[in-house]
Amino acid sequence: MRILPLIAAGVLAASSAFAQDLTKGAADIRDKALADPLAWNITESLTSEVGARMTGSPAMERARDWAVGKFRELGFENIKVEAFTTPTWSRGAESAEVVGPVPHKLAILGLGNSSPTPAGGLTAPIVVFKSYQAMLDQPPGSLSGKIAVVTQAMGRTQDGSSYGAVGAQRWAGAAEAAKRGAVGYLIRSLSTDDTRLPHTGGGLAGGIPAAALSPPDAELLERLADRGKPVTVKLQMASSTNPASPAWNISGEIRGKEKPDEVIVVGGHLDSWDPGTGAVDAAAGIGITTAAAKLVAQAGQPRRTIRVVMWGSEEQGGSSGAYAAAHKAEMGQMIMAGESDGGAGRIWTVSLPRAGADHAAMTAFRATLPKLNVAVSRAAPTNGGADIAGLMLGGVPFVDFGQDMSRYFDLHHSADDTLDKIDPKELAQNVAVWAAFLYTVANSDVDFRPKPAAEAK
Known part of the structure; x- marks a missing residue:
């Protein structure tokens, strides 16, 4: 009655050979x-x-x-x-510039689902927030007639977790700014680089123009705002949706x-x-x-x-x-x-x-x-x-x-x-x-x- 042990030994040997072949x-x-x-x-x-x-x-x-x-x-x-x-959303011609107190061209890329500006562009004073949460803390109507600017930076991580940590300022920011009366929305690009190349990406439609600034330009707006004088920006964006x-x-x-x-x-x-x-x-x-x-x-x-x-x-x-x-x-x-x-x-x-x-x-x-x-x-x-x-x-x-x-x-x-x-x-x-x-x-x-x-x- 040694048949079953022999069968079991054969199965084990076959299994071991299979594992060795698979490993090799x-x-x-x-x-x-x-x-x-x-x-x-x-x-x-x-x-x-x-x-x-x-x-x-x-x-x-x-x-x-x-x-x-x-x-x-x-x-x-x-x-x-x-x-x-x-x-889908399609990009058209787009530009941005500081028109006061000192003129500066800004490097931007429109964000997916952004609305276009009116013909001739949109010119409005900006309000700078150094964190996304600071903008969310504003009550409804507090940004009426303003362009909201969020300059929170993204950190460098091996696993990319920082993207999720700050991503809401791009994904949801335009819609949140619009709830508070903003007529436009700009963010510091979700980028770990320091070049003057902005980074685009998708977001929820907020019904207002929305764009990403290059990191140096976001820092420029932050410095200008810190001087305590009003800063005015002109946006021109001609996007469309299908x-x-x-x-x-x-x-x-x-x-x-x-x-x-x-x-x-x-x-x-x-x-x-x-x-x-x-x-x-x-x-x-x-x-x-x-x-x-x-x-x-x-x-x-x-x-x-x-x-x-x-x-x-x-x-x-x-x-x-x-x-x-x-x-x-x-x-x-x-x-x-x-x-x-x-x-x-x-x-x-x-x-x-x-x-x-x-x-x-x-x-x-x-x-x-x-x-x-x-x-x-x-x-x-x-x-x-x-x-x-x-x-x-x-x-x-x-x-x-x-x-x-x-x-x-x-x-x-x-x-x-x-x-x-x-x-x-x-x-x-x-x-x-x-x-x-x-x-x-x-x-x-x-x-x-x-x-x-x-x-x-």
Whole structure:
């Protein structure tokens, strides 16, 4: 009666061999990624051949066609262009200047959803607030006829947490200023740089003109206001909105050979703001995830399907909800979702779901990380990216790969967001992490969904 022990020993040996093969395969693909130029080539192609690509613009149509062509060129299958509509904002001619007590030209970029100024511009006295909270503390009507100016600076952090800490002054500031009677709104750019390049971005419509100042110009207004004399600014902005612009989520797949209906969804957002060429935000994310999936395919057809999605309206919104609605019936078969949208700085930490952490696939993945100087967080991921938010709400497990964002907000949403700011070695390190992860998940049966308590026992 030694049959059962022999069977158990055989299963254990097979399991051990599988784990060893997976660990070796993950290490091999990691090392190949570090020397592979594909992510750089993809990023260069998108930024050079399309450039800035705001949703609702002709450039976004070119980006759509570029995405389809790139998937075909790289041998992806089941390429889909999924159309949806979303409200969009377009920039027109814009300028700002101090007209009293001393004339100064100001460097600005209008914020998404800003209203245009009246024909001929808007001239009004300013009220400077050195913190956003100081403006919020003002009662209704107290800013009547004034342009509110918030000059609170953003700190430099590795994890980008300072963006969330001060972000409300851009996201909600115009609406809050309007509630207090302001006729215009200016903020110090959400930037960690000191150049005279302002940084744009989206915000809630407040019904008033709203723009971001370059950091030096925000400091100039602060100094002028501190002198105690009235300061008057003239704004000219000719923006427009479209309540239903066409947009597209584009995807391609590396089809699984054994479990093709089990899908790993990764990608980045295809759209960008308009001042630069959208290199770090987020052509790099497109390059990283597409190259990682292609490397897995080159290692042999995986067991599960890897789907790369180029989401078409992250900056102005709409792509996450549209994608989640279009794939609602499929969410139960989605093994994992992940998005690369933190630029091109090296990954320094990964946050993985607790379920599945002890599986051989995750053991193999974690074994690849010391060489890449990546730490594994003890905390489960809480935010995987704006474009997978709809999938997360639908119960799809997700990961968060933390990139070094120490320099990201020097560039983000500005004219300095260009290809030359990307370090090819750091870009390749990102690909190595993503490729090792995709390889281990796609070639295993790891399950990241928490099991019911009774089943877990």
